[in-house]
Amino acid sequence: MAVTYALEPNLSVSEFVHILKSSGLGAQRPIHDLPHLERVLRGSDIVVVARNDSGGIVGIARCITDFAACCYCADLGVAESVKRQGIGRRPLKEVRHAAPEVMTLHLFAAEDAVGFYNALGFRGSGNAMTIAPQKLD
């Protein structure tokens, strides 16, 4: 199967939902809240899409970045049917090309994906922290 990778800033919400579901990412996302997903997509700085030779979406990387210091990869997913074929690593290379000056790429790895990120050279950072922002109100 030939797979192509391209920046798609105007990816539709319906295709976004499709890849969230087919990759398994949808389990942690509000996939029925389409206005929310529209804001998520339109607020992203880099959206890389992998498509098969029929044009179907088989992978995605979605990032927020300042194009200088840091880039946060918010979604990386590959359709279940084509996992372990080398597709997952490629969208990250496209992110690298789209933001070549970025100094650090950040993400939170799903437990099942830790081996994948380790294989790519990512290393865990023990002091990463998160908070639900309303706790700061």
Ligand SMILES: CC(C)(COP(=O)(O)OP(=O)(O)OC[C@H]1O[C@@H](n2cnc3c(N)ncnc32)[C@H](O)[C@@H]1OP(=O)(O)O)[C@@H](O)C(=O)NCCC(=O)NCCS
């Ligand atoms: C994680 C994910 C994106 C990997 O995509 P993929 O296309 O299957 O990965 P690749 O085929 O490009 O694999 C790249 C390397 O990682 C390794 N790898 C892939 N998945 C792995 C796993 N679960 N455990 C250990 N190594 C893994 C591959 O063997 C390969 O190593 P190699 O280059 O030495 O052969 C994909 O499994 C996925 O979409 N998972 C569900 C969603 C998810 O958890 N995303 C991450 C959220 S943080």
